[in-house]
Amino acid sequence: MTRLALISPLALMACADPAQDQVSRFAPQYMGVETALLEGDLVQFGVRMSGARSVADLDDYAECAAAQYALIRGYGFARHLRTNVNEKGGVWAADAVYTISPSLPRGAKTIDAEVVVAHCAENGIPTV
Numbered sequence: 001m002t003r004l005a006l007i008s009p010l011a012l013m014a015c016a017d018p019a020q021d022q023v024s025r026f027a028p029q030y031m032g033v034e035t036a037l038l039e040g041d042l043v044q045f046g047v048r049m050s051g052a053r054s055v056a057d058l059d060d061y062a063e064c065a066a067a068q069y070a071l072i073r074g075y076g077f078a079r080h081l082r083t084n085v086n087e088k089g090g091v092w093a094a095d096a097v098y099t100i101s102p103s104l105p106r107g108a109k110t111i112d113a114e115v116v117v118a119h120c121a122e123n124g125i126p127t128v
Contacts, residue, residue: 029049035069044097045096072128076102079110079111
């Protein structure tokens with residue numbers, strides 16, 4: 001005699017990973033980047049987005065913009081100096097300042113522009 005096991009769809013849903021569900025629902029809207037060369041190698045990036053899960057998503061967006069900008073200007077590196085973040089009505093805005101340079105700058109928050117731009121492309125984060 002053959003027995004068939006019936007598995008309830010609700011039982012399968014109970015086994016689902018909540019973190020994976022959170023990732024699958026992440027649907028950001030990137031609302032543009034404003035770039036301003038402040039002085040020499042000092043650059044300000046204003047980014048806006050909705051659907052951010054946390055400030056980290058906004059930081060990633062600003063970093064992607066800074067990395068692409070560095071490459072456009074013929075530089076390979078950037079260093080994060082500061083970011084101010086504001087959220088109003090579900091729209092997140094950041095004002096981030098980076099230095100760009102042809103060689104790896106001193107500091108803890110340095111980025112390799114080519115590596116970061118590739119990461120951004122893989123994750124669907126737009127750049128400048």
